[in-house]
Amino acid sequence: MGKLGVGGLAAQIAALALLARAGTSTPLLLAFLLSQGIAAAMIAMVLWRLLPRRFRVPFAWSYGYLFAFCFLVPMAGAIVCLGSLLIARLFPGRRPTAGIGLVGLPVFVTHLISRVTHGGGARLRAQLGNTRAPLPERMTALVAMQSMPARTSSPVLRDLLADSADDVRLLAYGMLDGAEKQLTQQIMAELPRLEEALDASERGEINKRLADLHWELIYQNLVQGDVYRYTADQVERYARAALEADPDQAGLWYMRGRLALNRxxxxxxxxxxxxxxxxxxxxxxxxxxxxxxxxxxxxxxxxxxxxxxxxxxxxxxxxxxxxxxxxx
CATH class of the missing domain: 1.25.40 (Serine Threonine Protein Phosphatase 5, Tetratricopeptide repeat)
Structure with missing residues (x-):
């Protein structure tokens, strides 16, 4: 960089000497412009290397500005730039530190470890929605969705039923079908108990469980279309029967209110x-x-x-x- 600076300074002095002798001579003026361009290019490169790293990019703009300044303002341009760099080095600006403070380490709570689930829902959705992602990564994300609540994962799984990858479609269908079958099996287990109930109180409890189970199918977005309407009718039927036995069940009134809004x-x-x-x-x-x-x-x-x-x-x-x- 030293040789470049000395060369630029020599070219600058030569250019100024040509300018002093040029007068109205066109050849001398052209020689001055050529020498000034060479000097500006060399001095601008030296100045560019002296700039802080964050000001060096983009190269075309930062170097181009220095070159133009040195070319249009012979000698004085280089002096001004060097003076500015020297002042900035001697008197650096203070960066604001407001909002920065020391924060103590959080207390590690061991009993919350079981609640931690790895892989946020947004990231998993992005991986599953990216059809260009490798299939093993999408399958891993799909398996990880099993730890998410069914209400959150069901719409995503339903969208994947039209995926171009067979493995993704089959696994998504299996997860949806498994969640639905789990609730359906519980419903089928309660129906015989309802028929065998001995008194109104027992029938009321079973009707409440059946209403809750049918409601879970709706709440978890596991039913659509005609199946949804049938399930909603079953919720209404069993909730009404349970409230006849015990009208003070707030949850069932809330459930019926939500269904009425949907209707x-x-x-x-x-x-x-x-x-x-x-x-x-x-x-x-x-x-x-x-x-x-x-x-x-x-x-x-x-x-x-x-x-x-x-x-x-x-x-x-x-x-x-x-x-x-x-x-x-």
Whole structure:
């Protein structure tokens, strides 16, 4: 770099000497421009190497700027650049440190190890949706989805039933079918017990279990179309029978309210959800559904009033945008 700097300085002095003697001589002016270009190229390279690393890229822009500056401002351009670099080196700017502090190490809680699941849902979905990814990686991601809740994994698995890879399709179908069969077997085991029940109390308990099991098929997104409608009818049937034996079961009223909303029956849904809340069902779970019922009835003032009364400190992620909109 030293030789390059000396050469650039010599070329710069020669260019200035030619400029002083040029006058109106065209050949001398052309010789000056050529010598000035060589000097600017060499000096700009020296200056570029002296720049901090983060200012050297992109090369074309940083070097081009230095070259143009040195070419258009003979000698003074190089002096200004060197002076700027020297000042920056002697008086470096202070970087703001606000927001940086020491954080203590978290306490290791051993009893939570069993709850840790490896592989986030978003990453697994991205791997499964990438048809260009290697098949073993997609299969590994698909197997890892078994640790996710069925309600979360079922829509992804259902989309994979149309995948181009046979292995992915078969495994996705097997996982969906296995989850559905597990609940169906429990339902089939409860039906004979319902017929053999001796009293109304026992029949009420079995009806409640059957309503819960059919509801799980819906909640876990395992049924669609006609099967969904049949399952919803079964939930309604068994829930009604269980409530006849014990009308104070808040969960069943809540379940019926959600199904009524799915059938676009807001008035009925509101009545059943309010009954569930009266019986002690969690208010932060009924309020969004009551707001939805009011919205379906086009009672927007009621929607705002209901959501303004929502005072849960940690609302569900799906509810937060609604609260921001209606409470603002």
């Amino acid at each position: 676009h029956e807001p008035a009925q849904a509101r009545a059943w959800l309010e009954r569930a809340e009266t019986l002690g069902f969690a208010r932060e779970r009924t309020l969004p559904l009551l707001a939805e019922a009011a919205y379906l009835e086009r009672d927007y003032a009621a929607v705002r009033t209901i959501l303004l009364s929502f005072d849960s400190p940690s609302p569900l992620p799906l509810v937060r945008p609604l609260l921001r909109y209606w409470q603002s």
